[in-house]
Amino acid sequence: ESQRLAAKERQVEKMVTLKLMILLSINLRSSWN
Numbered sequence: 930e931s932q933r934l935a936a937k938e939r940q941v942e943k944m945v946t947l948k949l950m951i952l953l954s955i956n957l958r959s960s961w962n
């Protein structure tokens with residue numbers, strides 16, 4: 930049970946990291962213009 934919870938947490942972490950990276954790249958791109 931705790932193993933499944935840890936896997937879900939890792940999945941959420943990955944999604945959050947991806948979203949942050951996307952937001953960062955969008956901000957960088959808009960600041961270049």
